[in-house]
Amino acid sequence: MLWADFRRPGLSEAARASLAGWLADPARKLVGHDLKEVLRLTPEGAACQARLLDLMLFSYLLRSASGHSLEELALEGLDVKPISPREAGWDKGAEPPPGSVALLAYAGERVELVHRLLPALLRDLEASPLERVYREIEEPLVPVLLRMEERGVLLDVGFLEAMSRDLGRDLERLETEIFGLAGEAFNIHSPQQLGTILFEKLGYPAKKKTAKTKSYATGAEVLEELARAGYPLPERILRFREVAKLKSTYVDALPALVGPDGRLHTRFNQAVAATGRLSSANPNLQNIPIRTELGQRIRRAFVASPGFELVVADYSQIELRILAHIAQEETLIAAFRRGEDIHRATAAVVFGVAPELVTAEQRRAAKTINFGILYGISGFGLAQNLGGMSPKEADRFIQAYLDRYPGVRRYVQETEESARRTGQVETLYGRVRRLPDIGSSNWNLRENARRMAINARIQGTAADLLKLAMIHVEKRLRAEQPEAWLLLTVHDELVLEAPEGTAAAVGALVREEMEGVASLSVPLSVELASGPSWYEAKG
């Protein structure tokens, strides 16, 4: 048994190799908090056979209501406020000198805290059905995520730099137009200044105020409505926002984050999302644009390594299929068994056209409706979303929708009841989300918790399935396609790279594992694509 912490400036090659050697024995147990970071100390590609006892993941599974940093666990469980990284010497990019007293105290304390916190959490886990979720999903996923992070994804930096220059010129031009229409210069990025210009200086009809500060709302929906009313300035602001957002968040930011290998290395966080999903940060590669033409151009910068092709596999309508299964919704089950596209079918009904004639735009709107109604949207919200429908009409639409899918209504009612009874909901695999507010006397809190409950079972089950599929895919790749790499996961999608010529075989393997990961009342279906960049590999 080894109790270990990470962040060891100056850790020698020999120490790293010896750690890797130790971990190669399946009889070993590695204990710590956030063990992916401990495993990162071993040489890339080193296999880990040891059991992992990860306090962060224990806490994530058992106490789904709070944060899971060691600091938070220590404060809540032991009433101890540990030494901060800053006190240890990490300050403004600086690292503590190896062997410094502050560093030793910090690292020692962290191991001690794990030592003190572990027994209770381990006992709770072992007495819980969540032990299986840990052993079969979260624990084996750790080395899979580490390998993906270390591989990274190749970025065409030159392409984005050229794009940045173009967009910079676009923004200058837009800025000039906007100042002209406004009659003065101001900071377009400031919602406050923009609100003053639009609603005071120019006297446009103010629609609503923001939630917290009660200032003028200037979000896209507000600007779109003004633009529809014929005002020219809001349309230019919208375009400015789109370009500025994509330029600063992606086009300029990503090239600065590539490592010496020319690749982007995200971090997949396994203990953040309340539903069991993974999240991605530094950089977030789960929100790369795709919707707009400009967004699609950005996707072209995500490319396969030389001699490789990108392979993308994504579940088709995963959450609706899970709903059909959990709710045993007969109409939905039958539709999926016939191979129908539910978003398309909804669009056909809503827009009154034949399914074959549904446009991409209409299908997108129908998607919003399907997810919106499923997760408890109000008549007001739906009317807002669709435009051209009154809240009353939208209410009737929702009722008609629930009549057409009576299992959905039943699912919503049963989920609400059991959540109220137990204060929590569970996924198909027993992952738990605690929702104490479901019993609140405050209507707002209670309603929020109710919608979270309805969503969590489904979103969480989808997360379970994808995590399980990732573990299976990785295992088979190592045995059958050892040159192929998992790179990214985006909630219902896996991105891989495979040596040219093997994309079809790799894709087939991935599809088998994803579609076969569970046997539900409806088939799971995976869309496959491949190409030189993430753009081509998504159609």
Place this chain on the structure above:
DNA sequence: CCGACGTGCGCC
């Protein structure tokens, strides 16, 4: 100067 917060928006 820094961190926290609010607004807004990218993705699923």
Place this chain on the structure above:
DNA sequence: AGGCGCACGTCGG
């Protein structure tokens, strides 16, 4: 409607 992370402006320490 649910789930995330990040850029920017603003404000207070």
